[in-house]
Amino acid sequence: MAEKKQGRLTKVLDYLKHDDPFSKGVAFCPGCGLELLLRFIPRVLGNDIVITGTPSCSAPVLLGQNNQSWHTLSYFGTLMTGAAANATGLVRYYRKAGIDNTVVCFNGDGTANDIGFGNLSGAAERNEPFIYICYDNEGYMNTGIQKSGTTPFGATTTTTPYGSVHKGKNLRRMNLGLKMAMNKIPYTATATLSDLEDLAKKLLKAKEAKERGFCFLHVFAPCPTGWGADPADTIEICRRAVKTNYFPLWEAENGRIRMTKTVKKPKSVNTYTELMKKFHHMTEADMKVLQDDVEYEYCLLGGLSVLEAECQLPVSVKDQGDAS
Amino acid sequence: MSSNHYFKHEGPWSDAGDPLMCTDTGDWRTKRPVVDKDKCIFCGFCAIYCPIQVMEMQADTHFEANLDFCKGCGICAKECPKDAITMISEGEFVS
Amino acid sequence: MNTTTAPSRIKVITGNAAAAIGAKLARPDVVAAYPITPQTEVIEQISTFHASGEMDCELITVEGENSAMNAVMAASLAGGRVFTASSSWGLVFMYDAVLAVAGARAPVVMVNVNRETPGIIAVSSGQQDMISTRDAGWIFLIAEDCQEVLDLVLQAYRLAEDHDIQLPVMVHYDGFFLSYLSEGVDIPEQETVDRFLSVLDDQPRRTALTPGQKLGVGSHGILGGYMELRHKHVTAMERSKDKFEEIDKEFAGIFGRPYGGQLEEYRTDDADIVLVGSGSMCGTIKSVIDDQREKGMRIGLVKIRMYRPFPHQALVAALKGKKGVGVVDRSLAFGFEGGPIYTELKAFETRLDGTQLISFIDGIANTDITKTNVEKMIQMTRDLADGKDVPEVTWVSYPEANTKGEK
Numbered sequence: 001m002a003e004k005k006q007g008r009l010t011k012v013l014d015y016l017k018h019d020d021p022f023s024k025g026v027a028f029c030p031g032c033g034l035e036l037l038l039r040f041i042p043r044v045l046g047n048d049i050v051i052t053g054t055p056s057c058s059a060p061v062l063l064g065q066n067n068q069s070w071h072t073l074s075y076f077g078t079l080m081t082g083a084a085a086n087a088t089g090l091v092r093y094y095r096k097a098g099i100d101n102t103v104v105c106f107n108g109d110g111t112a113n114d115i116g117f118g119n120l121s122g123a124a125e126r127n128e129p130f131i132y133i134c135y136d137n138e139g140y141m142n143t144g145i146q147k148s149g150t151t152p153f154g155a156t157t158t159t160t161p162y163g164s165v166h167k168g169k170n171l172r173r174m175n176l177g178l179k180m181a182m183n184k185i186p187y188t189a190t191a192t193l194s195d196l197e198d199l200a201k202k203l204l205k206a207k208e209a210k211e212r213g214f215c216f217l218h219v220f221a222p223c224p225t226g227w228g229a230d231p232a233d234t235i236e237i238c239r240r241a242v243k244t245n246y247f248p249l250w251e252a253e254n255g256r257i258r259m260t261k262t263v264k265k266p267k268s269v270n271t272y273t274e275l276m277k278k279f280h281h282m283t284e285a286d287m288k289v290l291q292d293d294v295e296y297e298y299c300l301l302g303g304l305s306v307l308e309a310e311c312q313l314p315v316s317v318k319d320q321g322d323a324s
Numbered sequence: 325m326s327s328n329h330y331f332k333h334e335g336p337w338s339d340a341g342d343p344l345m346c347t348d349t350g351d352w353r354t355k356r357p358v359v360d361k362d363k364c365i366f367c368g369f370c371a372i373y374c375p376i377q378v379m380e381m382q383a384d385t386h387f388e389a390n391l392d393f394c395k396g397c398g399i400c401a402k403e404c405p406k407d408a409i410t411m412i413s414e415g416e417f418v419s
Numbered sequence: 420m421n422t423t424t425a426p427s428r429i430k431v432i433t434g435n436a437a438a439a440i441g442a443k444l445a446r447p448d449v450v451a452a453y454p455i456t457p458q459t460e461v462i463e464q465i466s467t468f469h470a471s472g473e474m475d476c477e478l479i480t481v482e483g484e485n486s487a488m489n490a491v492m493a494a495s496l497a498g499g500r501v502f503t504a505s506s507s508w509g510l511v512f513m514y515d516a517v518l519a520v521a522g523a524r525a526p527v528v529m530v531n532v533n534r535e536t537p538g539i540i541a542v543s544s545g546q547q548d549m550i551s552t553r554d555a556g557w558i559f560l561i562a563e564d565c566q567e568v569l570d571l572v573l574q575a576y577r578l579a580e581d582h583d584i585q586l587p588v589m590v591h592y593d594g595f596f597l598s599y600l601s602e603g604v605d606i607p608e609q610e611t612v613d614r615f616l617s618v619l620d621d622q623p624r625r626t627a628l629t630p631g632q633k634l635g636v637g638s639h640g641i642l643g644g645y646m647e648l649r650h651k652h653v654t655a656m657e658r659s660k661d662k663f664e665e666i667d668k669e670f671a672g673i674f675g676r677p678y679g680g681q682l683e684e685y686r687t688d689d690a691d692i693v694l695v696g697s698g699s700m701c702g703t704i705k706s707v708i709d710d711q712r713e714k715g716m717r718i719g720l721v722k723i724r725m726y727r728p729f730p731h732q733a734l735v736a737a738l739k740g741k742k743g744v745g746v747v748d749r750s751l752a753f754g755f756e757g758g759p760i761y762t763e764l765k766a767f768e769t770r771l772d773g774t775q776l777i778s779f780i781d782g783i784a785n786t787d788i789t790k791t792n793v794e795k796m797i798q799m800t801r802d803l804a805d806g807k808d809v810p811e812v813t814w815v816s817y818p819e820a821n822t823k824g825e826k
Binding site: 328331335338339340 | 655
Binding site: 008009010012013016020023024025026027028029030031032033035036039063064065066067068069070071072073077193196224230231232233234235236 | 331339346347366368376378393403
């Protein structure tokens, strides 16, 4: 029986070394996963990061209004179509001018996977030295919950609504993280908000790895408003996403994948979907499709990570050239 | 010639040297978190999971929400391992 | 023959090479490269300079033109000098970033090698890409020959980065007719160019995105703030007219090549007929004018060098009182019958004291604007001046468009 005052302060607080540069009163929905993530990043990485933002749920807060700001970070408000290219321009100029920098290219899944994918791919191919963080809330939320390439199978959105003929999204979601890892970039990782220590470590690893080139973080950030969930459940949703292998936590250094959290007895994906109204219309057959897909992706990841361990890939090979 | 009334620079630059903007988000909530000091084990989960980070340390005994900005989402109450936080309707506090 | 005051060397090079050399001499920090006919040689040359160490810049071999403009926009807003090049489809693919660059007042300099932007794939000459993007809010300059391509690139940096201006500048030159044409070009010495551009170093530094300085760019303009930004933009464009005149004069003093500023007026003083044109067609037109002058015809050319902002004050001053003016467009203005430059100039017709304007459309789809075509245009303008009945719009190389009665 623990004595009332025996609790130890969570280790996560040790990672929050810097002040929160954001104003306290900003327009994010109650329970917004993105708000937690956005405040977390500069507290871990420092307030001297240069952050780029695009039209998205983060835009009303990242970008200023007239001469005033909602935060003290240096930022670049730009278009979704060129986010990674903008960040490229910044880091290349800073390199030429000898200016120390940590550029964080901060985008939603719509920018990263859809409209901005071309330049994300280009930046990864050229191994540009910055950190690209994709916060995945599985849809275009700022414009009112529309489907994106990472919206999961079955989910209802305003462009994949439930009707008598069509019932939610009938396509699977894309796996951004894997796509990036396959190019052997210095660091790729997935993270979420229930495992904040893991997220903090990965942010710091990315900051160090970006000296060698492109880093990509795929962060699962629930949107209670868009997913039809109780705002109080945001963290629990993340937790269950990990526990059902819906969103496995892994990292890849130069394309060498390894799981950072192995779930010994993954729960069925129903325990995850039951928290969100966007899945509630799904039949048993639909749920099986989703479950099979979750298992397929986990199998793939698992297989790749085992392969890495077994192959003992040589370390001395220069994995990626310098962006030059 | 143009004025520099709304923007200090030629282009669309904002300057955080000026006071930051701030919305009265405390006004949004319909329920507020109430912390039972005796149950609180000072683990800090409520503080790290609060999206706005309004849970403030009270000496080293417990946490309390800064009600100026708490939006009443209920994450702190949900995540507290000791159920030390209860979400109470704002209606209870109207005098 | 002007004697130059600065040492230089003459080489026979293409228009594309001239653009690349101009960029090299300007010493940009960041260059973005993506190929498209007829621009490809520009970025190939720059890549060669970069690989040999002749050019000390960050070369970004982007995966698309959209990224090219986005990358140079960011580098420019971070404080760097930048360069890129494109044409037709590439230009319109980067168009969202082109608009963003102008709105953000980033002093980006690029060359656009004019090529058609039709609904069909046409790898052919024409200024349609320039017309398709004329409202972007950029300064548009047009070169007549390979020398002017190089010179305009240098003038463009002085104009774009001037603290009073801070607007992006696009230097246009005809694809196929200038891009691949070899001419003798007087290449200035690096030292002279450095001196010409060093004037910018003495001006206040523009706002730049630097880590830790609590400044952000891309802020939303709200209501009055938005209008303030737009007004600043519009007034800066207006200021760029005089600034360009100043820079051109200074350039003439240092490099020995006077161009005339916003317009070049060729033998217009005592002319009663004038053709208005831009780009490589002007070389042909000048040659025909010289022939006709020998026969006693009082004819001149107004060559538009600065297309945006539209130099209406200078054009009105140059054309006022002339008996007939033929405006030659190497493009179309959809929704209007005449060409785009003709239509824009027509808005000022009432200020011309009775001078009449007619429109010639020629040189699109890789058709040559030949000396015969020019003679025809001159004849028709003469007829206009003589009070004869002349169609308002003539497609010089496509007679099917000129059937009377069809509108």
